[in-house]
Amino acid sequence: MKCIVIGCGSIGLRHSRNFAAAGCEVAVIDQDAVRRDQAAQETGARAFATLDEALAWQPDMAVIAVPHRFHVPLALELLDRVRALLIEKPLTLSANEAKRFQDRAQQSDTLVRVVSNMRFHPGVASLREALDSIGEPHFARAHYGNYLPAMRADGDYRKLYCAHASEGGGVIYDAIHEMDYLCSFFGQATGCAGTFGRIGTLDIDVEDWASIVLTHATGMRSSIHLDYLRNPKSRGCEIVGTQGTILWESLGKAPEACRVTFADSKSRKTLFESAGIDTNQPYLDMAKNFTALVDGGVTDDDRLASVDDGAHVVALAETCKQSLGSSVALGAEFSREASHSCNR
Structure with a gap:
């Protein structure tokens, strides 16, 4: 190939x-x-x-x-x-x-x-595998925070594309992964609301903080917190259901400690834990999956985002940046899978 x-x-x-x-x-x-x-x-x-x-x-x-x-x-x-x-x-x-x-x-x-x-990240993958264990999901809370000056240790953060509006920067577009994997779990969103701004002292002309709420077609709600201010880097997601809660927590970068747990009223167990995951492995797994798909060695699966998936999260990000805190309904053309049931 x-x-x-x-x-x-x-x-x-x-x-x-x-x-x-x-x-x-x-x-x-x-x-x-x-x-x-x-x-x-x-x-x-x-x-x-x-x-x-x-x-x-x-x-x-x-x-x-x-x-x-x-x-x-x-x-x-x-x-x-x-x-x-x-x-x-x-x-x-x-x-x-x-x-x-x-x-x-x-x-x-x-x-x-x-x-x-990020769909190949062990945290997200473990959440996906555990969705059945929590019954009917009520809501999810995802977060991503990474201090921008620490993002590239070998360079000036002010030269990064994500620091400039003219280059499509800002934490909403840069951290679009959270919207992507949540929609892969619970179906495309039919509406969103958000607030965002530049609340820190970084020398950038884009938002360094955002809070977003998605409404999925199933009635499921997902909230997302994003920022360029948190040090050390942190990422994770909590999903609450009728029969329990699953929680992914990642902390740090090189090494990134990662843990996923399940808990209900009677017990708590660890589903995945690593003191330092290989942060390149999700990219490598994605490359192998894509290559095998092109070569005919595997059938398609929803870990590889489609064009519809990619277009949908762009519409979400744009709508969130335009809504300024007001709930906005999305056009049907960006919710082609609006009737998609929860992927549990």
């Missing part, structure tokens, strides 16, 4: 290494010749200066890992020119652009998926 990775930033390098580890022959593309050649040397990949050169190599699949505003234009150029396409999250920063891409992708023979590495 031949795979081209477009973009040689930190996430592009990660994808290059992981798709090579998944058994693919990898090539990288970047307009910056120095960064492109360095990425090729570090990962053992081929290097191409242009997309046309890379396509002449006849790749089977492509991974788009460039700034958000280029995701859809590149994806449109690649449809029907590769067998499969994996697009970094978020799919785009515009619900309208996401809808147009949805429509075009449905007419294409190219298999398209959106990066969903």
Whole structure:
């Protein structure tokens, strides 16, 4: 299997290494010749200066890992020119652009998926496996917090894309994973409300804090807290049901301690625990799953986010940023699975 990775930033390098580890022959593309050649040397990949050169190599699949505003234009150029396409999250920063891409992708023979590495995280995976144990779910509370200056220890946080509105930054779009995995659990959301702002002293022009409430078609409620202020990094989710509660708690980064527990009125048990998980493993598992799907070795599963999934969470994020605290109903075109029952 031949795979081209477009973009040689930190996430592009990660994808290059992981798709090579998944058994693919990898090539990288970047307009910056120095960064492109360095990425090729570090990962053992081929290097191409242009997309046309890379396509002449006849790749089977492509991974788009460039700034958000280029995701859809590149994806449109690649449809029907590769067998499969994996697009970094978020799919785009515009619900309208996401809808147009949805429509075009449905007419294409190219298999398209959106990066969903958190669905492969042991915390999220353990929650998914334990959903049956809590009976009918009432509500979920998810959170993510990571002090922005500590996000890249080797660089100035003010140079990161997530620090700038013009580059699609802000914690809502950056931490779109929480909305994604909750919708994969409980079905797409039919409405949301949110409040957000810049409440810290970071030198950024985007929100560093957000609180969001989703209403799923089943009546299930999910609340999400996101921030760039918490030190050390923390991530997790609590899901409360008629027969018990499951709780995922992750703390720290390199190492990241992770624990998932189940509790009811009579007992408590640990479902998963690690003092230091391999934080690259979810990305590698996703690369292996996607490669096997393209190669026909496995059937599709909902751990790989579809274009509809990717477009839906973009609509949610956009709606939350526009609602300013008021509950807003989402259009039917972004709730194509509104009748989807809870995935338990």
